[in-house]
Amino acid sequence: xxxxxxxxxxxxxxxxxxxxxxxxxxxxxxxxxxxxxxxxxxxxxxxxxxxxxxxxxxxxxxxxxxxxxxxxxxxxxxxxxxxxxxxxxxxxxxxxxxxxxxxxxxxxxxxxxxxxxxxxxxxxxxxxxxxxxxxxxxxxxxxxxxxxxxxxxxxxxxxxxxxxxxxxxxxxxxxxxxxxxxxxxxxxxxxxxxxxxxxxxxxxxxxxxxxxxxxxxxxxxxxxxxxxxxxxxxxxxxxxxxx
Amino acid sequence: xxxxxxxxxxxxxxxxxxxxxxxxxxxxxxxxxxxxxxxxxxxxxxxxxxxxxxxxxxxxxxxxxxxxxxxxxxxxxxxxxxxxxxxxxxxxxxxxxxxxxxxxxxxxxxxxxxxxxxxxxxxxxxxxxxxxxxxxxxxxxxxxxxxxxxxxxxxxxxxxxxxxxxxxxxxxxxxxxxxxxxxxxxxxxxxxxxxxxxxxxxxxxxxxxxxxxxxxxxxxxxxxxxxxxxxxxxxxxxxxxxxxxxxxxxxxxxxxxxxxxxxxxxxxxxxxxxxxxxxxxxxxxxxxxxxxxxxxxxxxxxxxxxxxxxxxxxxxxxxxxxxxxxxxxxxxxxxxxxxxxxxxxxxxxxxxxxxxxxxxxxxxxxxxxxxxxxxxxxxxxxxxxxxxxxxxxxxxxxxxxxxxxxxxxxxxxxxxxxxxxxxxxxxxxxxxxxxx
Numbered sequence: 001x002x003x004x005x006x007x008x009x010x011x012x013x014x015x016x017x018x019x020x021x022x023x024x025x026x027x028x029x030x031x032x033x034x035x036x037x038x039x040x041x042x043x044x045x046x047x048x049x050x051x052x053x054x055x056x057x058x059x060x061x062x063x064x065x066x067x068x069x070x071x072x073x074x075x076x077x078x079x080x081x082x083x084x085x086x087x088x089x090x091x092x093x094x095x096x097x098x099x100x101x102x103x104x105x106x107x108x109x110x111x112x113x114x115x116x117x118x119x120x121x122x123x124x125x126x127x128x129x130x131x132x133x134x135x136x137x138x139x140x141x142x143x144x145x146x147x148x149x150x151x152x153x154x155x156x157x158x159x160x161x162x163x164x165x166x167x168x169x170x171x172x173x174x175x176x177x178x179x180x181x182x183x184x185x186x187x188x189x190x191x192x193x194x195x196x197x198x199x200x201x202x203x204x205x206x207x208x209x210x211x212x213x214x215x216x217x218x219x220x221x222x223x224x225x226x227x228x229x230x231x232x233x234x235x236x237x238x239x240x241x242x243x
Numbered sequence: 244x245x246x247x248x249x250x251x252x253x254x255x256x257x258x259x260x261x262x263x264x265x266x267x268x269x270x271x272x273x274x275x276x277x278x279x280x281x282x283x284x285x286x287x288x289x290x291x292x293x294x295x296x297x298x299x300x301x302x303x304x305x306x307x308x309x310x311x312x313x314x315x316x317x318x319x320x321x322x323x324x325x326x327x328x329x330x331x332x333x334x335x336x337x338x339x340x341x342x343x344x345x346x347x348x349x350x351x352x353x354x355x356x357x358x359x360x361x362x363x364x365x366x367x368x369x370x371x372x373x374x375x376x377x378x379x380x381x382x383x384x385x386x387x388x389x390x391x392x393x394x395x396x397x398x399x400x401x402x403x404x405x406x407x408x409x410x411x412x413x414x415x416x417x418x419x420x421x422x423x424x425x426x427x428x429x430x431x432x433x434x435x436x437x438x439x440x441x442x443x444x445x446x447x448x449x450x451x452x453x454x455x456x457x458x459x460x461x462x463x464x465x466x467x468x469x470x471x472x473x474x475x476x477x478x479x480x481x482x483x484x485x486x487x488x489x490x491x492x493x494x495x496x497x498x499x500x501x502x503x504x505x506x507x508x509x510x511x512x513x514x515x516x517x518x519x520x521x522x523x524x525x526x527x528x529x530x531x532x533x534x535x536x537x538x539x540x541x542x543x544x545x546x547x548x549x550x551x552x553x554x555x556x557x558x559x560x561x562x563x564x565x566x567x568x569x570x571x572x573x574x575x576x577x578x579x580x581x582x583x584x585x586x587x588x589x590x591x592x593x594x595x596x597x598x599x600x601x602x603x604x605x606x607x608x609x610x611x612x613x614x615x616x617x618x619x620x621x622x623x624x625x626x627x628x629x630x631x632x633x634x635x636x637x638x639x640x641x642x643x644x645x646x647x648x649x650x651x652x653x654x655x656x657x658x659x660x661x662x663x664x665x666x667x668x669x670x671x672x673x674x675x676x677x678x679x
Contacts, residue, residue: 189245
């Protein structure tokens with residue numbers, strides 16, 4: 001039995017993961033800003049078999065709350081696993097009109113969770129837990145449509161890679177997850193979506209990766225090949241594309 | 244982020260289609276904001292066969308992301324859930340603790356909101372009544388605001404079986420039923436003909452009873468089938484395997500009359516002459532078809548109609564004539580079901596009445612419209628009714644005559660949704676909300 005702290009717990013992917021680990025009898029702590037919504041999820045998780053479930057207040061832009069989360073998590077049972085689903089993606093034109101939005105995007109998608117993970121890392125090491133960092137294929141290459149979000153996720157990917165390097169020394173582990181298009185409120189009704197995966201399928205892929213101690217996964221798997229192509233387009237050509 | 248997305252939708256039978264702007268809120272607050280701003284009919288997993296949840300050219304609210312269990316009281320057995328929660332998921336979580344959804348339709352993919360909107364029945368209708376009779380309270384978001392509705396409120400009878408015309412069921416409290424364990428002890432019996440079929444249904448004292456009927460058998464074999472009687476039990480069975488999908492629309496010959504005839508005969512002989520008692524996982528008994536996620540594709544591109552009717556006990560002969568008419572055309576599918584219903588119904592537009600109910604799938608490619616019309620007329624004459632959750636072919640006049648409280652219901656609905664924002668294709672097709 002392990003404990004899962006799930007940051008960005010209101011997102012559809014986080015919900016799917018929370019329910020899947022609840023069904024296995026783990027303790028689940030969905031964390032985020034919408035307490036009412038997270039409490040509903042916590043109750044749902046308890047009824048699905050979680051040994052314990054409790055909503056945690058977490059605001060990626062407000063580090064003053066992190067100590068309280070740390071205090072709660074060191075009292076948890078079994079390996080401490082952390083899954084990060086936070087991120088925000090305002091439309092690029094809104095960012096262009098108001099560049100001060102960039103700080104928030106980076107806090108939500110990278111620095112906020114990174115700060116909390118770093119704070120909790122000693123406990124993850126001590127309990128040989130796993131950190132699941134959900135990045136994005138958008139972090140693999142900057143594109144005109146979402147490069148602020150993409151660059152925040154690219155930073156997060158690099159953080160995860162370094163964290164993996166650190167955690168592996170104590171038998172703990174870190175997994176970088178790069179989802180393609182997922183059927184969530186963030187993508188609902190957007191133009192140009194294809195091969196959209198369900199949140200449940202992403203959660204299954206994540207749990208599979210945890211069991212097999214994978215390092216970096218794309219979900220669905222074929223995004224590895226799509227991104228291989230996209231990464232290898234010469235910049236000279238790529239800069240003219242709008243993919 | 245856009246709130247709406249244009250989707251092409253069909254009912255489960257895939258004969259009727261609609262293009263709608265669909266919103267899919269993931270939080271209660273988003274749902275409330277949406278209903279205050281742009282009230283629209285709710286849709287769940289689109290498991291009704293015809294157009295009950297379709298709104299062509301209009302908007303719809305997809306409730307499937309609001310699907311959590313919000314609380315359970317071990318003392319009273321009352322479970323609070325969001326409207327988009329699936330019956331099968333609730334069962335999977337609750338059955339191991341000894342609790343079952345009190346009334347289960349034939350698919351676990353049906354949502355709680357849909358189960359209320361159609362006031363669904365299950366294999367225990369003769370004893371347990373309809374779904375709405377087990378609802379203690381619902382939180383209804385109407386175009387005018389939020390209402391807590393409890394049995395006894397006039398709005399309750401308008402909403403249960405009310406096809407979503409009073410609003411979106413955001414939350415419901417359901418009285419769960421206690422189970423002896425999380426497996427089913429099922430006794431299967433071969434039935435030779437119609438008379439034996441009815442006699443065994445009448446005599447059954449089991450909690451869950453259903454007859455599978457070979458709707459291709461004629462003459463002396465008319466009405467032959469398999470009676471299944473079941474009780475919950477404690478025990479161990481291997482977990483059900485993950486479901487399969489149908490990768491493409493099947494060609495027309497897949498369910499051609501000869502294939503169905505051969506299949507049905509083999510299916511009937513599968514049960515030994517002596518009968519047998521088997522232990523099954525709960526979902527295998529209640530939702531046998533859910534193992535093939537999109538079995539509706541087996542009917543190919545043209546889709547299929549399901550006709551389900553109920554006739555009063557005294558009109559059993561009419562049902563026999565209907566079965567004869569179906570068997571003669573050879574249009575029936577492998578899936579035909581005969582059941583005895585009790586009187587239980589929760590709403591003014593609920594389907595159940597004490598009597599016998601028959602459900603048959605008809606391949607749309609075989610042109611079953613005339614047969615369906617004949618069935619409609621016979622049911623009407625016998626004082627029975629057609630089930631609107633299944634319907635895609637009926638006429639407004641017949642349906643209105645079959646549901647005596649229809650006009651009173653329409654008047655009550657008009658007070659809640661005066662602008663007709665919640666109207667669906669079914670409601671328009673059958674002129675259900677028209678008031679003289």
